[in-house]
Each structure stands twice: as structure tokens, then as C-alpha cells.
Amino acid sequence: MSLFRLDASIRVEGSHSREIADIVENEWRxxxxxxxxxxxxxxxxxxxxxxxADAAWARYVAPEKQSPAQRAAVxxxxxxxxxxxxxxxxxxxxxxxxxxxxxxxxxxxDTVLADTRMAAGAPPLLAxxxxxxxxxxxxGYGPGTPRAGWDHAxxxxxxxxxxxxxxxLEVVETELTLVGVDPNLDRFKELAGEMRTRAEELAxxxxxxxxx
Numbered sequence: 001m002s003l004f005r006l007d008a009s010i011r012v013e014g015s016h017s018r019e020i021a022d023i024v025e026n027e028w029r030x031x032x033x034x035x036x037x038x039x040x041x042x043x044x045x046x047x048x049x050x051x052x053a054d055a056a057w058a059r060y061v062a063p064e065k066q067s068p069a070q071r072a073a074v075x076x077x078x079x080x081x082x083x084x085x086x087x088x089x090x091x092x093x094x095x096x097x098x099x100x101x102x103x104x105x106x107x108x109x110d111t112v113l114a115d116t117r118m119a120a121g122a123p124p125l126l127a128x129x130x131x132x133x134x135x136x137x138x139x140g141y142g143p144g145t146p147r148a149g150w151d152h153a154x155x156x157x158x159x160x161x162x163x164x165x166x167x168x169l170e171v172v173e174t175e176l177t178l179v180g181v182d183p184n185l186d187r188f189k190e191l192a193g194e195m196r197t198r199a200e201e202l203a204x205x206x207x208x209x210x211x212x
Contacts, residue, residue: 001032001211004087007041008094008105016136016177020203021093024132024172027207028089038083042104051076052107055114077115080108081125089210090131090167094157096138101153109160127166130211133157134203135171138178140188170206174199 005025009015025037054073058066066074084090094105112118117125141151154173162169176192179185185192 001035001088002086003028003032003035003037003089003091003210004083005037005039005091006093006105006108007039008043008092008102008108010043010104012041012044015093015095016174017093017095017134020136020172020174020199021091021132021134023200023203024091024134024207024210027204028091028210031208038087040080040083040108042108043102046104047076047107047111048073049107052110052114055111059114059116059119073111073114077111080112081115081117084112084129085125087129090129091134091210092131092157092161093134094153095136096151096153099147099150099152101156105157124166129167130209131161131167131169132203132206132210133161133169133171135173136177136199137173137175138182139185140176142175170209172199172202172206 003025005021007015007018007021009017012018029037050069051073054067054070055077058070058074061070063071092105094102097103116122135154135157137151139147141147141149154171158169158171161167174195176185176188176195179189179192
């Protein structure tokens with residue numbers, strides 16, 4: 001068995017998405033103590049911003065006529081997809097940034113999709129593979145809050161991972177992670193603690209279930 005883990009936070013220390021994903025990983029590790037974990041931290045070791053465009057346009061160029069940048073991008077896209085195909089279980093830790101998808105995660109997804117094996121109509125390479133998405137939000141976005149509906153990341157990530165890639169996806173969410181940082185959120189300290197406790201328990205459950 002093997003686990004692929006991707007982190008998209010721009011932080012390492014103090015990253016809430018990373019801390020909750022650690023719980024998922026630790027539960028998986030308890031059941032698979034000697035099995036490999038492949039890691040990619042795209043929030044720190046970022047992908048080239050031109051990789052997706054170079055790999056996408058390379059589809060329309062004969063291999064012998066591709067530029068060095070296109071050949072490098074094609075190789076990168078293939079390597080990223082190979083990491084997913086080669087794993088038995090997948091773990092993604094992606095925070096909400098500025099109400100939308102992390103630019104690093106979006107670049108990674110686009111580059112993976114640029115591989116010809118992921119083209120429309122191709123056999124679904126990742127269908128049924130068990131996966132956990134951990135996502136965190138600094139503020140409050142629940143029903144009835146002033147910013148309800150402002151989370152434009154989680155629905156998109158579900159669409160890509162569950163619908164397009166057909167992963168067997170579980171999602172762990174929590175919010176109000178800026179309590180203790182933003183004084184305007186201090187009154188929500190108890191609620192934030194309750195949300196975090198629920199998220200950690202769900203992370204344990206899903207970690208124990210990988211792969212299902």
C-alpha cells in the first residue's frame with residue numbers, strides 16, 4: 001500500500017490544513033507502518049507558473065518540434081499524474097485563500113489535466129481510488145453568516161476530485177481558524193473549538209478507512 005499526500009498551504013508551521021491532514025496520515029500510518037508515503041508540498045515547492053500552458057499547447061505540436069520548455073512541462077505533467085496513479089490512497093490538504101482555490105492547487109490540477117492520459121474521453125485512470133480532502137477556512141461561511149456562499153473553493157475541488165477524476169472522496173472541513181489571530185473573531189472561540197474537534201474526529205475516521 002502507498003499514500004500520496006499533497007499540501008497546498010503557504011505555511012508549514014501553524015498550518016491548520018496540515019495539522020488536520022497529519023491526523024489522517026497518522027491513522028493511515030498506524031495501519032501501514034512500513035508502506036511508503038509520497039509527498040508534494042506545492043505551497044512551498046511551487047510548480048512553474050507556465051507549466052500548464054506549456055504542457056497544454058504541447059499536445060498540438062509534434063514531439064520533435066516541441067520547445068525545451070514544452071518537453072519539460074510534458075514530463076512534469078506525466079510525473080505528477082504518475083504519483084496519483086501509483087498510490088493506493090490520496091490525501092489533499094488545501095486551505096481556502098481569498099474566497100477561492102489556492103493558486104498552487106489550481107496550477108497543480110491544471111498541469112495534471114494537461115497529460116494526454118487525462119484528456120476527455122480517455123479511460124478514467126483514477127476512478128474509485130480512495131481519497132480524503134482536508135480544507136480549512138479562516139472565517140465563517142456557514143448558512144446565515146454574512147459570507148455564506150463565499151467559499152468558491154470547496155465546491156470546485158469536489159467537482160474536480162469526485163466528479164471529473166471520479167475519486168472515492170471524503171471531505172474534512174473546518175472554519176474559523178483565524179480565531180486567536182483576528183480579534184474580530186474572538187467571540188467565536190468556543191464555536192471554533194467545537195468545529196476543530198469535529199474535524200479532528202472525522203479526520204481520524206477517514207484516516208482509519210484509507211484505503212477502503
